[in-house]
Amino acid sequence: MVEEGLERHKPLIDREICMLAGLAFLLPFVLPYKSLPAEILIYALGAVSFNILLGYTGMLSFGQGALFGMGAYTTGLLLIHLGWHPLATLVCASLSGAITALVVGLFSIQRIGLYFVMLTLAFNQLVFFIAYQLKGLTGGDDGLLDVPRPNLSIFPGLQIPLQTNLQFFLFIWIVFIGCIIVIRRILCSPFGRVLVAIKENPERAVAVGYNIQYYKLTAFIISGLFTGLAGGLYALFMKMVPITAVELVTSTDFIIMSLLGGLGSLYGPIIGAVVVKIASEILSEIWARWLLVLGLTFIVFMLFMKEGIWGLITAALEKLKVNLSGKVEKS
Amino acid sequence: MGAGLILMQLLNGIVLGAIYVLIAVGLSVVFGMLNIINFAHGAVYALGAYFAFSLASLIGAWTGSFWIAVAVAPLGVAVVGAGIEVSLLRRMYDVVHEYQILLTFAIALVIQELIILIWGPIGKSVSMPPQLAGVIDFGMFTFPKYRIFLVVFIALVCMGIWLFIHKTSYGAIVRAGTDNRDMVNCLGINIYRVFTLVFSLGVGLAGLAGALALPMRGAQPLMGDTILLLCFVVVVIGGLGSLEGAILGGLIVGVVESMMILLWPQGTMIAIFAAMAIVILTRPRGLWGLR
Amino acid sequence: MILRTVGLTKHFGGLTAVNKVDLSVEEGTIHSIIGPNGAGKTTLFNMLTGEIPVSDGEIYFQGKKITGLKPHQIAKAGIGRSFQQNRLFNNLTVLENVRLAVHAHHKGHFSLLRHFRAFSRPVEKAREILEELGIAGIAAKKAGELPHGQQRILEVALALAADPVLLLLDEPTSGMSPDDSVKMIRLLKELGKRLTILIIEHNMNLVMSISSVITVLHQGEIIASGSPSEIENNEEVNRAYLGEHTRC
Numbered sequence: 001m002v003e004e005g006l007e008r009h010k011p012l013i014d015r016e017i018c019m020l021a022g023l024a025f026l027l028p029f030v031l032p033y034k035s036l037p038a039e040i041l042i043y044a045l046g047a048v049s050f051n052i053l054l055g056y057t058g059m060l061s062f063g064q065g066a067l068f069g070m071g072a073y074t075t076g077l078l079l080i081h082l083g084w085h086p087l088a089t090l091v092c093a094s095l096s097g098a099i100t101a102l103v104v105g106l107f108s109i110q111r112i113g114l115y116f117v118m119l120t121l122a123f124n125q126l127v128f129f130i131a132y133q134l135k136g137l138t139g140g141d142d143g144l145l146d147v148p149r150p151n152l153s154i155f156p157g158l159q160i161p162l163q164t165n166l167q168f169f170l171f172i173w174i175v176f177i178g179c180i181i182v183i184r185r186i187l188c189s190p191f192g193r194v195l196v197a198i199k200e201n202p203e204r205a206v207a208v209g210y211n212i213q214y215y216k217l218t219a220f221i222i223s224g225l226f227t228g229l230a231g232g233l234y235a236l237f238m239k240m241v242p243i244t245a246v247e248l249v250t251s252t253d254f255i256i257m258s259l260l261g262g263l264g265s266l267y268g269p270i271i272g273a274v275v276v277k278i279a280s281e282i283l284s285e286i287w288a289r290w291l292l293v294l295g296l297t298f299i300v301f302m303l304f305m306k307e308g309i310w311g312l313i314t315a316a317l318e319k320l321k322v323n324l325s326g327k328v329e330k331s
Numbered sequence: 332m333g334a335g336l337i338l339m340q341l342l343n344g345i346v347l348g349a350i351y352v353l354i355a356v357g358l359s360v361v362f363g364m365l366n367i368i369n370f371a372h373g374a375v376y377a378l379g380a381y382f383a384f385s386l387a388s389l390i391g392a393w394t395g396s397f398w399i400a401v402a403v404a405p406l407g408v409a410v411v412g413a414g415i416e417v418s419l420l421r422r423m424y425d426v427v428h429e430y431q432i433l434l435t436f437a438i439a440l441v442i443q444e445l446i447i448l449i450w451g452p453i454g455k456s457v458s459m460p461p462q463l464a465g466v467i468d469f470g471m472f473t474f475p476k477y478r479i480f481l482v483v484f485i486a487l488v489c490m491g492i493w494l495f496i497h498k499t500s501y502g503a504i505v506r507a508g509t510d511n512r513d514m515v516n517c518l519g520i521n522i523y524r525v526f527t528l529v530f531s532l533g534v535g536l537a538g539l540a541g542a543l544a545l546p547m548r549g550a551q552p553l554m555g556d557t558i559l560l561l562c563f564v565v566v567v568i569g570g571l572g573s574l575e576g577a578i579l580g581g582l583i584v585g586v587v588e589s590m591m592i593l594l595w596p597q598g599t600m601i602a603i604f605a606a607m608a609i610v611i612l613t614r615p616r617g618l619w620g621l622r
Numbered sequence: 623m624i625l626r627t628v629g630l631t632k633h634f635g636g637l638t639a640v641n642k643v644d645l646s647v648e649e650g651t652i653h654s655i656i657g658p659n660g661a662g663k664t665t666l667f668n669m670l671t672g673e674i675p676v677s678d679g680e681i682y683f684q685g686k687k688i689t690g691l692k693p694h695q696i697a698k699a700g701i702g703r704s705f706q707q708n709r710l711f712n713n714l715t716v717l718e719n720v721r722l723a724v725h726a727h728h729k730g731h732f733s734l735l736r737h738f739r740a741f742s743r744p745v746e747k748a749r750e751i752l753e754e755l756g757i758a759g760i761a762a763k764k765a766g767e768l769p770h771g772q773q774r775i776l777e778v779a780l781a782l783a784a785d786p787v788l789l790l791l792d793e794p795t796s797g798m799s800p801d802d803s804v805k806m807i808r809l810l811k812e813l814g815k816r817l818t819i820l821i822i823e824h825n826m827n828l829v830m831s832i833s834s835v836i837t838v839l840h841q842g843e844i845i846a847s848g849s850p851s852e853i854e855n856n857e858e859v860n861r862a863y864l865g866e867h868t869r870c
Contacts, residue, residue, distance in 0.1 A: 005717030005762035009739035060429040107612060113428060114368055115611050118567055122608040125560060129600040182735075190731050190738045197722045200711035207671070207709070209697035209726035209784055222734075248560075252436065259433060289448050295440035302434045303422055 069246020071231025097228015105220030262308025348585020357533025363572025373555025379541025408538025570617025
């Protein structure tokens, strides 16, 4: 991948993306749980968006639930009350996620380290309690019920149905792959490289001439844009918005997925989402205390495998490559 | 709204605040010394309550059983804390901060699940210790004896901690470590042993809070969740790392929470977390913190 | 005169770290600031680069006032700096370190939707800098894995990225082996031919051999300024330095 010390130019769509799209496409055909594949991709998008902040910029945000929830409520409310086109509601969900991120980010980046973490946490709690109290609008504790999932009318006469699990999955799949293509490009852009520089050494990033506050804030907004979109998709998926969507637990879900999958790459959080979601379906049927297993796994990864599952996979592939090339040389 | 009601809520606020103080003191000292936010602090609070429950029911109907439970349960929690520090946290001191926070978060998850595994998902409760059952009549209102005891007892514990930190040589080391970790190292003191002590002390105090809260609020597996977030607010308002700040912050949050129930219950949490954000943004060292 | 300070002062609480310093740096010189520990050298530097706010006084760069500007604005204005302790992007390659630093001053550094390799100018420029400093051979190595001497040179490379007219170097040879120091001295002499360099330095060898002007700072104040030979024979300087040496 490295050529004379720099990553090569990657076209928007290449083998990597095709492999990802292919593997993701297989999900509904290999998983016995019918609605799970769509949910996995929604969470994967949320986790990838979270990782733009932690894995790429070095900012641990506990506020992602607020962004996800804002997106979900936006889509839900627009569908219920105004009956908008689903795609239009998703655009608005992205925007509301981005605007929330702008506000949260604007304040949070004023502080660094533990104070930054505490601020994002405070904002998540604020948004949660506001949503909780606005019962008339959000349904409060009961959730926002009866969100319709209308068909997609592309132009008069052509309607794409989203009703069955497979139909809905295909829709999510297209959106997901589209988002990953864009996010991957953003992370390889000059802007994305500056984010990595900020994570590596913020003081130096400033000293070489970057106004890192702008970059941090923009990272927040981009994360909010895609997290909001994931939230909007979630409302369509659930046909409701549970209060948990905006709760701290959603933030921590994304954190757990990203860490288990691996913070160092774009694909880590996707794998993390796949593993955590499947494990929770399977294990929770076998043993109600499966979270104990998750917690212990999490600790083991933190202590011994900070690169996450993706790190293990790439290490294994490297080894395989070395072994294979060794054999070729011998023969 | 009668004066009696207001006074009673004020007292309730102080009781609530006293419990926050006990939890927040540990959280704050651990932050000051080890420089981590301990997300497992709520879970060990719950653990204290469950330890106390088991001890009290093990000893049985004897009138002194609760007191033994209150005395022993925190020690058990402190031992758990020392184990966590030695076996897990210590491996993380030289990695990025974020990982430590996330590690304590995972520890919290494991402790909570273990509690459910051992004691079941449904909460437990104990009866009031007979010496403190009943109420005191203040004329305008009556107030449970146990709550009065709680405030007095916690005040004594805080005084004890203050004396420990300010008047003993070990306390001097802790104070020095909060100000300047390297200096303690230079003095030839094994900083890790101090870390273990401080962490298990902090965690033990949370366990004590859980044990003390047991007769009043019972024990539930997730009882630590909400209270942990509120104690973050307490610590931030008081000033991260400061004992006096934790006491001040705990009382403020407790009283505000109780009074808001009379004024505008829906806005309570919104106001509290807004206050947290405002303090971090305008006065990050907190109301008391000197740094 | 490329850089001038007027009455530059910094108080930390009750302590005055830098006291009414009037410093003039002539264009095309290698100008060193020396002084015993705690003389206020790094504080002075940090004020020049906007890292810490000034308590009093003004800073003029190329005749324009730059007091109060943010560090990234000062970098953009044409002042590059290196740090006493290496501050590199440790997990990135040497070339990427320099490319990032260069790109900050080229078009498209905020571009979101184009691949960074689509901008070839910063990459070329980064390669030129590595060539000039003689470290092109390690372009693909990670910065954090380099030996200390090469990291110090990379520090200078990052400072050069902005195409500065003035280079501020904070102890460029700190922690270097004698061999590496010699390399660095040669390098700085070479750079001195095309830009103005202001150096903070402890290493007397380096200061005496490359400086055209030396300013001596003691307890936050300038006690002498002149050519190396003038400074060598200055009574007050010797006293300040001897005091320092006997204390150590």
